[in-house]
Amino acid sequence: MKCAYVYLEAPASLIEEFPLPSPIPRWTFPASSLYSLPAFFTKAGLSESLIATLLNPKHLIKEGSFIHLLPPLAELEGMTPKTRTVIYTELAKYPENEYQADPVLIIGTSVEEWYQGSKLRPEIISKIKQLSYTRGDAIAFSDIPVLLNYSQSDSEARSIFKACTRTRTLMIRLKLDRHSNAEEIIKYWSFGTGLRRKDLEPMVRSIIELDGVDDLGLVHILPALARKLLYTYPGLDMAKHGVMPDCHWTSLNFFNYEPHQYLLDARLATSQVLEQFTPVEPPYQFADVLFFLDNTTGDAFHSCVHLADNIVYTKNGRNILSPWVIMRLDDVKKIYLHKGDGRVQGFRRKDIAAEKKAADEVR
Structure with a gap:
């Protein structure tokens, strides 16, 4: 098989259906955790002054069984990746923190390579790198609201949101030539039982026998529904x-x-x-x-x-x-x-x- 990575982003028509998030960062915790938060933040590496600011009643919003904290932009950007990992791992436990619970995940590559070819300005990509943290073996990014503070227009704000839907996928082609074992290939892709043989055999054998054509896109041998949905x-x-x-x-x-x-x-x-x-x-x-x-x-x-x-x-x-x-x-x-x-x-x-x-x- 011959594999190549490509990057998908949600179409603009879909992005238009979504309201952009507020550019004001917000952390949501259960109200019951209020008295344990100072120790948690201290252990995570926040300064005493920032903890005092976060928990100041003037900045703290109570809503039902939750409290919302509004971290100042400069202090949030200045957090170390290690501190961000600790705090955002805790925030991810609560669905109310949607971008921590479901972050942008960059797997097997760097922030720069992930966004290469995107329409993001270099300054925005650098900001993503600055605000990234680790989640297991992946690079994670959750601060989409922060990025919106750096957009220069409504259209750029939507481009930023669109780029944050970026996903890496594989395009795969099967290498076929006159030395390929047609019977084994057909057997494997028909579940090993021949259930899909009539759908696969004509195409596989014709490509093997045809000069000048030596591969077949994997998408063409998937079942109908998977073939229809793939990359959409x-x-x-x-x-x-x-x-x-x-x-x-x-x-x-x-x-x-x-x-x-x-x-x-x-x-x-x-x-x-x-x-x-x-x-x-x-x-x-x-x-x-x-x-x-x-x-x-x-x-x-x-x-x-x-x-x-x-x-x-x-x-x-x-x-x-x-x-x-x-x-x-x-x-x-x-x-x-x-x-x-x-x-x-x-x-x-x-x-x-x-x-x-x-x-x-x-x-």
């Missing part, structure tokens, strides 16, 4: 079902020509896994579903579909700004296993597992 963002029309597609909807619909919308329900999706899939261990084969399970509860908090060579098809989040992409499994682990409390378990459809076993026995 959910349309607003998908919200008509009351909830947006997530990773489990994506993984369990991988085999379907048309999506089964009942898989938006976590309970029914779980039921399908229990009834129709069987656990498998590596090495994984094409179309195995990989579930990321909590070590304590056993609950699945993410899933993706194995394609080949630890490359997976995934949608990382239920939100509308999360596209369908192809990633390396190790990079997906950096997103979802950074806490060290989870594991990956493969599952294979029972009908495919049974047919593959029968085919192997015949051979």
Whole structure:
């Protein structure tokens, strides 16, 4: 396989549907934690004067069971990456801190390379680098509101927000020539059982035999729905079902020509896994579903579909700004296993597992 990284950003038409966040930074904590915050901030590395400013009743906003703190811009920008990691890891526990709970994640590269080719001014990219911190093995960035203070116009503010939806994905082409084993290639991409052979064989054999053409885009051999969704963002029309597609909807619909919308329900999706899939261990084969399970509860908090060579098809989040992409499994682990409390378990459809076993026995 020949792989190349490309970067996706949400289309401008989608960005226009979202109100830009306030440029005033805000940290939200449970009101019950108010008296423990001074010790927490001190341990994180904040100065006594900044802690006093943050907790000054004149600057502290109480709302129901939460309190909102408004860190001054200069002091927030002056925080060290280590301090930012400690504080933002705590803030991420509460969904009210949306940009800490769901930060921009830069995986396997630098801030500069991630935004190379974007429309951001160098000054904005430098500010992102200054405000970045670590989350596991990834670079994280949460201070989108701070960046908006440096925009020179409304259009640039939207360009900044758009750039913060940037996602890295793989474009993959299968190398095929007269030395390729057509039978093995067709067998692998038809689940090892020949279930999709009629869809794949004519195209694979013709490329192998054709002079001057020596590769095939992976997208062309994916099932119909995955082929349709790959490298795209959910349309607003998908919200008509009351909830947006997530990773489990994506993984369990991988085999379907048309999506089964009942898989938006976590309970029914779980039921399908229990009834129709069987656990498998590596090495994984094409179309195995990989579930990321909590070590304590056993609950699945993410899933993706194995394609080949630890490359997976995934949608990382239920939100509308999360596209369908192809990633390396190790990079997906950096997103979802950074806490060290989870594991990956493969599952294979029972009908495919049974047919593959029968085919192997015949051979």
